[in-house]
Amino acid sequence: MAGSGGDAGAIGFVLSNLAAGPAPVLWIQDRMSRRETGRPYLAGLGVGRSVLMLDLSRPADVLIAAEEGLRCTALSAVVAEIWGDPPALNFTATKRLALRAEAAGVPCWLIRHGGTADLSAARDRWRVGSRPSAPDPDDACAPGDPRWRVELFRSRDKQPGIWVAHHDRAADRVGLSAAVPDGAVEDIAGAGGQRAVR
Amino acid sequence: MERWKISQERAGNAPSDDLPQVLMVDGPHGPVVHAANRAAHLAGVTAGARVVDMRALSPALRVEYADPGGDRAALDRLALWARRWCPWTAVDGQGFILDTTGSDHLWGGEPAMLAEIEARLSGLGLSARLALAPTWGAAWALARFGPVRAICGDTAPLPVAGLRLGEDTALLLHRLGLKTVGDLAAVPRLALARRFARADRGDNPLLRLDQMTGHLPEPLAPPDAPPVFRADARLAEPIFDAAHHLPGLCDALCAQLAASGQGARRLRLTVYRTDGEVARIEVAMAAASRDAAHLGFLFRDRLEKIDPGFGFDLISLEAPVTEVLCLVQANLTGGTDAALEVSHLVDRLAVRFGASALSRPVARASHIPERAEMRAAPLEAAVLQPPLTERPARLLDHPEEIRVLYAVPEGPPAQFVWRRQTHRTVRYAGPERIAPEWWQDQPGTRLRDYFKVEDQAGRRYWLYREGLHDDGRGGDPRWFLHGMFV
Numbered sequence: 001m002a003g004s005g006g007d008a009g010a011i012g013f014v015l016s017n018l019a020a021g022p023a024p025v026l027w028i029q030d031r032m033s034r035r036e037t038g039r040p041y042l043a044g045l046g047v048g049r050s051v052l053m054l055d056l057s058r059p060a061d062v063l064i065a066a067e068e069g070l071r072c073t074a075l076s077a078v079v080a081e082i083w084g085d086p087p088a089l090n091f092t093a094t095k096r097l098a099l100r101a102e103a104a105g106v107p108c109w110l111i112r113h114g115g116t117a118d119l120s121a122a123r124d125r126w127r128v129g130s131r132p133s134a135p136d137p138d139d140a141c142a143p144g145d146p147r148w149r150v151e152l153f154r155s156r157d158k159q160p161g162i163w164v165a166h167h168d169r170a171a172d173r174v175g176l177s178a179a180v181p182d183g184a185v186e187d188i189a190g191a192g193g194q195r196a197v198r
Numbered sequence: 199m200e201r202w203k204i205s206q207e208r209a210g211n212a213p214s215d216d217l218p219q220v221l222m223v224d225g226p227h228g229p230v231v232h233a234a235n236r237a238a239h240l241a242g243v244t245a246g247a248r249v250v251d252m253r254a255l256s257p258a259l260r261v262e263y264a265d266p267g268g269d270r271a272a273l274d275r276l277a278l279w280a281r282r283w284c285p286w287t288a289v290d291g292q293g294f295i296l297d298t299t300g301s302d303h304l305w306g307g308e309p310a311m312l313a314e315i316e317a318r319l320s321g322l323g324l325s326a327r328l329a330l331a332p333t334w335g336a337a338w339a340l341a342r343f344g345p346v347r348a349i350c351g352d353t354a355p356l357p358v359a360g361l362r363l364g365e366d367t368a369l370l371l372h373r374l375g376l377k378t379v380g381d382l383a384a385v386p387r388l389a390l391a392r393r394f395a396r397a398d399r400g401d402n403p404l405l406r407l408d409q410m411t412g413h414l415p416e417p418l419a420p421p422d423a424p425p426v427f428r429a430d431a432r433l434a435e436p437i438f439d440a441a442h443h444l445p446g447l448c449d450a451l452c453a454q455l456a457a458s459g460q461g462a463r464r465l466r467l468t469v470y471r472t473d474g475e476v477a478r479i480e481v482a483m484a485a486a487s488r489d490a491a492h493l494g495f496l497f498r499d500r501l502e503k504i505d506p507g508f509g510f511d512l513i514s515l516e517a518p519v520t521e522v523l524c525l526v527q528a529n530l531t532g533g534t535d536a537a538l539e540v541s542h543l544v545d546r547l548a549v550r551f552g553a554s555a556l557s558r559p560v561a562r563a564s565h566i567p568e569r570a571e572m573r574a575a576p577l578e579a580a581v582l583q584p585p586l587t588e589r590p591a592r593l594l595d596h597p598e599e600i601r602v603l604y605a606v607p608e609g610p611p612a613q614f615v616w617r618r619q620t621h622r623t624v625r626y627a628g629p630e631r632i633a634p635e636w637w638q639d640q641p642g643t644r645l646r647d648y649f650k651v652e653d654q655a656g657r658r659y660w661l662y663r664e665g666l667h668d669d670g671r672g673g674d675p676r677w678f679l680h681g682m683f684v
Contacts (some may be wrong), residue, residue, distance in 0.1 A: 012684025
């Protein structure tokens with residue numbers, strides 16, 4: 001990623017992990033991530049997804065709003081996007097989010113664009129980057145189903161590892177396969193990458 | 199007319215009394231005069247005449263639109279306000295009627311009461327013609343056609359128009375030579391009854407005459423005042439923090455709301471300081487509610503914003519806007535109501551971050567990508583509409599121009615620079631051509647050819663070329679980056 005904001009792999013990985021259903025998703029963005037990486041576009045999010053958008057300016061407000069959203073058990077998930085490494089996003093803030101999410105039983109995804117992997121109390125921490133997509137069966141020169149390089153680099157109850165995620169758009173299903181040693185992929189991860197925190 | 203004048207004075211441009219001024223409404227043959235000021239009356243302007251005719255009469259005439267709906271609402275409020283003199287008041291056409299039976303002695307007799315009413319109304323900037331009579335009809339006629347502040351005056355010399363008849367009937371009676379109420383009363387009843395046997399109740403002169411003389415009863419049906427939901431906390435000593443009194447106030451207000459089956463949509467907390475200042479906090483709710491804990495929670499963070507000064511000794515909580523809220527059966531399985539929880543969440547977020555921060559994106563019928571989505575109210579039902587073609591998951595608010603290094607005539611750029619980084623196109627899909635919407639766009643808007651492009655690192659973008667080389671709408675086409683695919 002390295003601050004360019006052009007990689008939507010983390011968004012795709014989070015979207016593929018959200019439960020389908022009529023319950024709305026609370027999607028919170030701060031101003032910088034909205035400006036650098038755009039806003040969620042309803043037509044591209046998938047059929048039948050209902051989103052409550054909250055546009056805020058400061059990262060501290062995003063954390064407060066995410067905590068407020070986790071009080072409500074009627075949501076299907078809370079997705080918060082934060083740009084960079086704001087001082088408000090410290091160990092205490094992530095621990096509050098993790099405890100609230102566990103108490104309410106609502107998954108909370110914190111997407112960090114262009115941040116560094118500092119101290120965090122998140123239960124699972126992922127680093128996601130885009131990979132060249134699968135070949136399209138109908139058109140040789142068109143990009144097909146998306147693939148991501150997914151790294152679970154810290155987890156409380158799972159074995160960390162690196163996978164290549166393959167998103168089957170027709171069935172809306174994600175398959176994980178073992179990572180292949182691929183130089184291009186390593187380059188992306190080395191440049192920073194995005195972290196999705198659950 | 200006077201209400202318009204007051205509103206103009208409040209807006210800071212007080213009209214001069216010397217200039218003729220009328221208010222107009224739209225009639226079937228063009229605008230007609232609704233009301234006129236004193237200067238216009240002196241110039242010969244009459245209500246009901248066409249504005250163009252009156253302009254010919256008085257070229258300096260100034261014309262504004264009247265507001266009949268606002269007038270009616272103001273009259274309704276005024277009739278409720280008039281209950282300070284007696285408990286039964288009702289709006290009656292252009293005026294209102296007070297049933298002062300048994301309450302005049304409280305104001306020092308009938309003449310004193312009329313003087314008091316006139317003084318109070320002129321304090322509001324309104325002029326009034328008052329009359330007191332034993333029946334509704336007689337009071338109506340005396341107020342419009344009788345002497346000033348008439349009390350039980352003689353109705354016989356009044357014109358027949360004072361009988362609350364329609365214009366046609368009044369004209370007919372006039373042509374028959376019956377010009378005053380006394381003339382009409384002198385005609386034998388049988389002849390009148392036979393002549394007007396088919397007239398409506400409102401247009402029957404005999405009926406109206408009986409109502410005026412009191413032979414037919416005409417009781418007053420005063421409308422109920424709208425209920426006021428309000429809870430007060432009067433304190434013996436001035437305090438600085440209202441937080442301890444808020445739960446009690448919310449409980450009292452919610453008990454009132456529950457008793458009448460209403461839920462609050464808007465709440466106003468008013469704090470009266472000891473030095474006479476008044477501070478108000480208003481909160482609004484996305485759905486009607488009478489949950490005391492929820493209402494109290496909405497005020498929690500905003501109480502600090504009140505400047506207490508030397509303390510305050512009266513706190514009042516009222517619900518200015520309410521909606522019907524029925525009792526609903528809770529979930530039998532013991533779960534919570536999802537819609538209620540979401541509406542409470544929306545309220546909490548709106549109070550904290552402002553109502554404009556929260557929205558629900560909904561689909562709209564348009565091919566232009568940025569117009570195909572609209573911000574709607576958070577609780578609006580979503581319209582599910584599957585997209586026809588593949589769309590990106592992220593869209594930039596403003597498409598960003600990219601620098602094309604190697605352009606291919608019929609396809610996406612082979613290399614482009616976006617945000618100072620060079621991207622090499624490895625694979626692409628497209629183009630998808632989206633033409634401008636001629637019913638909305640400026641003439642000269644160029645079409646767009648969209649491409650889905652994957653670069654060497656696997657990042658997938660949505661690019662478009664604006665225009666064609668030979669479309670005659672400007673120079674070379676430019677390239678933009680509009681979104682990212684997952």
